[in-house]
Amino acid sequence: MTPAAAGRVGVVTGASRGLGAGLAVHFAGSGMHLGLCARHRPILAARTRPTAHDGHIVASERPVLCAVDVTDRAALERFAAEVVARFGRIDLWVNNAGLLGPIGPLREADPAELARTVDVNVTGVLNGTAVFAEHVRSRPGPGVLVNISSGAGTKPYAGWAAYCASKAAVDQLTRVVAMEEADHGLRAYSVAPGLVDTDMQTAIRATDETSFPEVERFRRAAAEHRFNSPAWVAEHILAIAFGQQRPGAVTLRIPDQAVSGLAG
Numbered sequence: 297m298t299p300a301a302a303g304r305v306g307v308v309t310g311a312s313r314g315l316g317a318g319l320a321v322h323f324a325g326s327g328m329h330l331g332l333c334a335r336h337r338p339i340l341a342a343r344t345r346p347t348a349h350d351g352h353i354v355a356s357e358r359p360v361l362c363a364v365d366v367t368d369r370a371a372l373e374r375f376a377a378e379v380v381a382r383f384g385r386i387d388l389w390v391n392n393a394g395l396l397g398p399i400g401p402l403r404e405a406d407p408a409e410l411a412r413t414v415d416v417n418v419t420g421v422l423n424g425t426a427v428f429a430e431h432v433r434s435r436p437g438p439g440v441l442v443n444i445s446s447g448a449g450t451k452p453y454a455g456w457a458a459y460c461a462s463k464a465a466v467d468q469l470t471r472v473v474a475m476e477e478a479d480h481g482l483r484a485y486s487v488a489p490g491l492v493d494t495d496m497q498t499a500i501r502a503t504d505e506t507s508f509p510e511v512e513r514f515r516r517a518a519a520e521h522r523f524n525s526p527a528w529v530a531e532h533i534l535a536i537a538f539g540q541q542r543p544g545a546v547t548l549r550i551p552d553q554a555v556s557g558l559a560g
Contacts, residue, residue, distance in 0.1 A: 300538035300539070307330070307376070319533070331382075335363065337363040362378065367415045393420055413462060428482075429473065446489075454510070486548070488548070492524050500514050529550050
């Protein structure tokens with residue numbers, strides 16, 4: 297755990313399931329106050345000690361929970377205002393909401409599905425980033441932005457045109473914001489979490505090789521349990537945000553977690 301996280305205020309988008317829900321559980325367990333949003337309102341079950349149960353977020357503090365479409369800038373602004381009204385400020389904002397999009401050759405992709413993936417993965421991150429940057433400028437003290445990216449932002453995968461393009465955009469827009477806001481106390485990072493066993497990974501493994509030629513690599517990773525847990529990713533994000541060391545790079549990759557039962 298990162299002791300300096302206790303009492304801080306964090307926002308996680310896409311917090312109803314998968315990595316986002318896991319980040320929320322770990323952040324709550326670290327003593328943070330939270331604002332959580334997703335397209336469908338995240339679920340909260342009251343407990344004395346923060347835990348995870350059946351994929352639901354369980355926390356001792358009452359977080360702000362909202363159904364928000366991240367492509368709607370005004371909706372994100374209202375959500376942020378509610379978090380600030382409850383807790384006074386936001387210290388860490390994690391843009392996690394994202395879609396894998398159509399898998400298969402670009403020439404065969406549904407234009408509407410392509411557009412929706414780019415809208416959520418790029419416009420959604422632009423919106424969240426802009427809302428948080430405005431907030432940091434509005435109050436004293438620093439803030440930390442984490443945009444969840446992917447190794448697909450730098451490594452091309454046949455069949456993932458929209459996803460690869462959108463994550464490359466996330467890396468670059470984060471570099472721009474890091475330059476623009478550095479003098480105003482905002483540190484910005486684009487973080488690739490590595491393989492995390494979410495519904496997205498399940499969908500990838502179920503894909504036919506004709507649509508995604510590298511699917512066997514992901515199936516092997518699952519068979520060998522080579523995943524980073526959400527808690528592992530969350531603790532690295534907290535170390536980046538509130539730890540003693542400050543990463544010099546804007547684009548970062550979470551190191552691989554040791555496979556259970558193996559040395560390392």
